[in-house]
Amino acid sequence: MDWLNAIIQGILLGGLYALFAAGLSLIFGVMRLVNIAHGDLIVLAAFLGLMITTTLGINPLLALFVAAPQMGLFGYALQRWVLNRTLGDDILPPLLVTFGLSVIIQNGLLEVFSADPQKLNAGSIETASIAVPGGINIGVLPLLMFVTAVAVIAVLQWIFYRSALGRAFRATSDNQDIAQLMGLNKSHIFGLAMALSLVVVAIAGIFLGIRTSFDPAAGPARLIFGFEAVIIGGLGNLWGTLIGGIILGICQNIGAQINPGWQLLAGHIAFLIILAVRPRGLFPRVDG
Amino acid sequence: MSDTQQYAIDRFSPASRIAAVAALVLIIALACGPWWAGRADMRLLSELFLYMALASLWNLLAGYAGLVSVGQQAFVGFGGYCLFAMTMFFGIPPLMAIPVAGVAGALISIPVAFLIFRLRGAYFAIGTWVIAEVFRLSAAQISALGGGSGTSLPVTIVKSIASSRALREAASYWMALAILVVVLAIVCLLLRSRRGLALTAIRDNELASQSLGIDIWRAKFFVYVLTGGLTAAVGALIFLQKLRISPDAAFSVNDWTAFVIFIVVIGGIGTIEGPIVGTIIFFLLRETLADLGALYLMILGLVAIVIMLRAPKGIWGFVRQKTDLDLFALSRRVVTRKKHQSSHANEDNKGEPHEPQTT
Numbered sequence: 208m209d210w211l212n213a214i215i216q217g218i219l220l221g222g223l224y225a226l227f228a229a230g231l232s233l234i235f236g237v238m239r240l241v242n243i244a245h246g247d248l249i250v251l252a253a254f255l256g257l258m259i260t261t262t263l264g265i266n267p268l269l270a271l272f273v274a275a276p277q278m279g280l281f282g283y284a285l286q287r288w289v290l291n292r293t294l295g296d297d298i299l300p301p302l303l304v305t306f307g308l309s310v311i312i313q314n315g316l317l318e319v320f321s322a323d324p325q326k327l328n329a330g331s332i333e334t335a336s337i338a339v340p341g342g343i344n345i346g347v348l349p350l351l352m353f354v355t356a357v358a359v360i361a362v363l364q365w366i367f368y369r370s371a372l373g374r375a376f377r378a379t380s381d382n383q384d385i386a387q388l389m390g391l392n393k394s395h396i397f398g399l400a401m402a403l404s405l406v407v408v409a410i411a412g413i414f415l416g417i418r419t420s421f422d423p424a425a426g427p428a429r430l431i432f433g434f435e436a437v438i439i440g441g442l443g444n445l446w447g448t449l450i451g452g453i454i455l456g457i458c459q460n461i462g463a464q465i466n467p468g469w470q471l472l473a474g475h476i477a478f479l480i481i482l483a484v485r486p487r488g489l490f491p492r493v494d495g
Numbered sequence: 496m497s498d499t500q501q502y503a504i505d506r507f508s509p510a511s512r513i514a515a516v517a518a519l520v521l522i523i524a525l526a527c528g529p530w531w532a533g534r535a536d537m538r539l540l541s542e543l544f545l546y547m548a549l550a551s552l553w554n555l556l557a558g559y560a561g562l563v564s565v566g567q568q569a570f571v572g573f574g575g576y577c578l579f580a581m582t583m584f585f586g587i588p589p590l591m592a593i594p595v596a597g598v599a600g601a602l603i604s605i606p607v608a609f610l611i612f613r614l615r616g617a618y619f620a621i622g623t624w625v626i627a628e629v630f631r632l633s634a635a636q637i638s639a640l641g642g643g644s645g646t647s648l649p650v651t652i653v654k655s656i657a658s659s660r661a662l663r664e665a666a667s668y669w670m671a672l673a674i675l676v677v678v679l680a681i682v683c684l685l686l687r688s689r690r691g692l693a694l695t696a697i698r699d700n701e702l703a704s705q706s707l708g709i710d711i712w713r714a715k716f717f718v719y720v721l722t723g724g725l726t727a728a729v730g731a732l733i734f735l736q737k738l739r740i741s742p743d744a745a746f747s748v749n750d751w752t753a754f755v756i757f758i759v760v761i762g763g764i765g766t767i768e769g770p771i772v773g774t775i776i777f778f779l780l781r782e783t784l785a786d787l788g789a790l791y792l793m794i795l796g797l798v799a800i801v802i803m804l805r806a807p808k809g810i811w812g813f814v815r816q817k818t819d820l821d822l823f824a825l826s827r828r829v830v831t832r833k834k835h836q837s838s839h840a841n842e843d844n845k846g847e848p849h850e851p852q853t854t
Contacts, residue, residue: 241617
C-alpha cells in the first residue's frame, strides 16, 4: 500500500514538475531559447509571493493574481531589452546571458532575503485531505496543484493551436523572416511569449512555495526537474511534458520509498535511461 | 629568373616569437616562486594557475568544439574524489594519483559523452548539469568517503607529499604551475595540429566544416574526453590543496563552472589568450571586490552579460581586432620569400591558397 501511495503522490507531484517545465517548453518552442535562469525565476516568483502575502496579509493562492501579472510584465521587459539582443544563429549568447541572469537573481535574492529557508503559508488547505478507498489519503493541495497544471497546459495548448496569438507564435517559430514580412513584429511576439512563460513561472513559484520551503539557491534544481520533464515527454509536446513530469515525480517517490537518499538520484537516472533509449523523448512532436 | 618569389607557410609571427620567449622567462620566474613569494602570494598564485587551467579547458570545449557545458564541475569533483579514494584506500602516492585521476576522468567521460551527445545546443548544456548532479548525489552515497558531509585527507598522506610544511607548500605550488603549463601546452599543440585546424573550422562554421569532410561528432567527442580527463586531473590537484572534500564543494556549479564561464567570456571566448587574460582580470576583481559578498557575484554576472551583449569576443577579441595580435603561434600565414634557385619553384606551387589565411 505504501507503494501505491508513493505512485499516487508521485503523479500529483508530477503536476508541479509539469508547471516548472511548461514555461521552459513554451519559449523553446517559440524562439529556440533555453532559459538557464528559469529555475531562479521560479524561486523569484516564490519570494515575490512571500512579499505580497506579508505586506497585504492575503492567502498566497490569492497573491498569485498579483504576482502573475508582475512576472508577466517583467518577462516582457526582460525579453525586449535583454534577451532579444542575444537571439541569432549562435547558441552561446542566450545561454551565457541567461546563465549570468541566473547568478544575478540568486545572489540578489541572497542579498535581500538572506539564505534562510522561507515558506508560504496557505492556511488549512495545506493539511486538508480526501480519504479514498484503500486507506490512501489524497491531499487537497497536491490535487489542486495537479488540476492547475492540467488546466495550465490545456490553456497553453489552446492558445498555441486555436488563438491568433498562437498562430503568431507558430509562424515566428517556423520562419522568423517570413513572419516579419507578414506584418508580425517578432520582438513583440517573443516578448509576449516570455511574458506568458513567466506567468506560468509565477503559478509554479507560488505552488512551490506553498508545498515546500525554498531559499535563494533552490532555483537550479527546479530548472533541472523542468528540463527533465520536457526531455522525457518529448520536445515541443505540451501534453508530453505533463507525462514527463508525472514519470519524474513517480520515479522520485519510488526512489525515496526505497532509500531517502535516492529520491533525486532515481529521477535523474530515469531521465538518463530514457535519454539512452528514446533520445527524442517518449512523445516527440511528429511534425519535428 | 634568378629571383623567384616563393610561398611558404609561416607559423610564427614576430609577436608570437617574442611572446614565446617571454612566456618561457615568465615560467622560469614563476617556478622560482618559493624563493621570492610569500606564503599567501603562493597560495593565491596556485589558485590562479588552477583557475587558468580550468578556464583554458572550458574554452577549448565551448569556444572551439562548440560544446557549451555547464557541468564541468562533474569532472572537477570526480577528480577530487578519485584522488581521495586512491590515496586513502589503495595507498597510491598523491603525486601519482593526479595523473591516474586524469585517466579515470577521461574514461568516465566516454559513456557520459555517448549519452549527452544526443542532446543539442542549449539542451546539451543542461544535460551536462544533470550529469554533474548525478555525480554529486552518488558521491554523497559513498559512506567510506564521509557521505554527504565529506572527509579530510589523513595526516599521514599529507605528510607523504613532503616532510616539512614549507616544502609541501612549495610542492603544491609547483604542481599547480606544472599542471597549468601542461594544460596550456596540450591545448596549444592540439590547436596547432591537424585536429586543431578541424576544430577551428568547426568553431567558425559547423556546416561548412562538415561539407569539407570533417567528422564533427568525432572531433567533439575527442575534445570532450580530453577536457574531461584534464579537468579531472586539475580537480584532483585542487582538492589535494584543499585537503578536504565534500559533495557540495566538489561539485559546486558556482566555483567550478560559473566562475570559469565568466573568466572565459570576459577574457574572450574562442581564443587561447582569452582565458589567460580573463583569469588575471577575475583575480584582480576578486581581490578588490570580494568583501562585497553576494554583490560581487552580481557584478560579475552583470559584467559577463554586458560583455556578451556589447563585445561578444571579450577583451582579447577587442585587442585582437585593434592590433591583430596573436601571442600563440597557432595561425598559418602564407608569406612570400625571395629565393635564388629557381629549381624549387615548381615544388611549392601546387595550387595552395595564396591569400593570407589566419585561423
